[in-house]
Amino acid sequence: MTSNRLNLPGIPPIDAAAQDLARARQATLTKPPGSLGRLEELSAQLAGIQGTPHPSVARRAVIVMAADHGVAEEGVSAYPQEVTRQMVANFLHGGAAINVLARQAGARVTVINIGVRGPLPLAGDALEEHKPVTGFDRRIAAGTANMTREPAMSRGQAEASICVGLEAVGLETSQGLDVLATGDMGIANTTASAAIAAAITGRPVAEVTGRGTGVEGAAFARKVRTVELALEVNHPDPRDGIDVLSKVGGLEIGGLVGVILGAAAKRIPVVLDGFISGAAALIACALRPEARAYLIASHRSAEAGHRAVLEYLGLEPLLDLRLRLGEGTGAVLALQLLEAAVRTLREMATFAEANVTGGQT
């Protein structure tokens, strides 16, 4: 287990020369220049991140951080808190959406219990016909405290959660890794993410609070008020990412902060899922602005605050399918688009090779 004394890794700048080489190759391929749209930009970004004009996304993993939230007792979710634990068990048995979509995408699934309440079997207990899932127990606490009354966690716990994420990246890279997707599970974590988004982007709480798993009417008004109260009680300092994370964040969000920073430090592209991963990215970039260049926004979530998060980070999502499930589902769906970007860059014939007129452009 990593020490919880926070020692953030340095993040290198992306490789502009590799990025330029990828762009130059795109211009020689048998298509009108720019006609593959965002796939062309994506291929260049991946080249810059990986430091090679021949980027690869062959070895893939999604890390799903799971934790509970004390603020759930305010009635901010359509589901009871025990669903966090039940869904982690579902992940480990291969029955959740993230399992299905990760199998399709050829991505390993690593589930980390960083703060789930109640007992969890974390042996790799996946169904035989399915790609195995790995579970790790790195529980820092049995969920956070209720942030409407006190800080969600101590500064030390927040730092420890980031260390778990850094460690998780190390475990993945030791197995071989080209691209990493982020995922989350935690009943009430859209409430924590809304508080983070309001604190860091400065947008009004009502604008960044969404329906989560499906809260409506009076329950939604209560959720907005809960976020406002958490901010009033805790006064998180937006210039201090650890302060925001500890006061109004969550253990799984801290874990994802570590995943993002750890991957960026190793030049591994990070494919962000939706609102919770976006909240983690806000904190990661508050701590290390250089991490921003390593981020790829997989999709725009139906969750209201995600738009503000993406705008603040300057990220344009690849997909917009009204997803609002979390778990990393949007992130693994987008892996196919990264593969398309890489494969067209690598496999398409050039104008010269194919004897097609017009390659001078």
Place this chain on the structure above:
Amino acid sequence: MTSNRLNLPGIPPIDAAAQDLARARQATLTKPPGSLGRLEELSAQLAGIQGTPHPSVARRAVIVMAADHGVAEEGVSAYPQEVTRQMVANFLHGGAAINVLARQAGARVTVINIGVRGPLPLAGDALEEHKPVTGFDRRIAAGTANMTREPAMSRGQAEASICVGLEAVGLETSQGLDVLATGDMGIANTTASAAIAAAITGRPVAEVTGRGTGVEGAAFARKVRTVELALEVNHPDPRDGIDVLSKVGGLEIGGLVGVILGAAAKRIPVVLDGFISGAAALIACALRPEARAYLIASHRSAEAGHRAVLEYLGLEPLLDLRLRLGEGTGAVLALQLLEAAVRTLREMATFAEANVTGGQT
């Protein structure tokens, strides 16, 4: 070769019972209801189309119709007309974007020369390490006539082009087929498609004419004027799809009309590529409005007129990646999303199976 006396197949209504069963199963799966967004709708649409609550998209093909356009002599493209022929050769050698993306998607590629100028080798001559491409020679004419001076083709040629599409679907289904993607190649075919879009949707030519392969400035103004002239000279009747197709269409567009109608008749979902496939869909739905329910819009093209086409057809695209390449590239990219829709419907655990609280919603 099919007779060119047009005998359009009947198109059955989609199976509402199968669609409802798919929706009912979605509500039992371990996720908040609706949280997989468009994937849930898509799974229900596929169930309705295929007439089973367990739809499949395992066996996939993309049909790429290729033809030349007499209107190319008006200077409406950034590329010379010979590029149509050169790119078809590129398809047959496996070097084009459609080859790369179809290999990734596990889709067969069938290229049909329905009206390319100049000689073409159409033997299956693909690179050995790559998925083979099948080429068919069904050439009706060496390109269309210049529609600014006369009809692009005769009514008989237009009907024959539709028959080629119907035949192509038969060839594909005889090999086993669950889903069909549409693709095109033809220098100047965004000009023909703009004329079709203006004729059928009633939108102004300037609104539905785009940059195509990359025309700018005076060349773009000339392209708009060319489309206007073609409509003035020919007066296509928007209530008569064959009239529009023959006067301002193209042979590959007619081929795709047949592909759409033939697939719908056999309850096979049709994944439309961009603007040219959309123009074919306008004509197909003018001929057989029932075909509309079998269409899936893969993406919103960067080509200006595509938005008007999708709005007219009432189709919401799955992807928006600023693609403007054609060939079927957007359509095969979207196949992964269809697979995700089908796999989540089939493979996810239910609330009851996974012992997760909350399935009553």
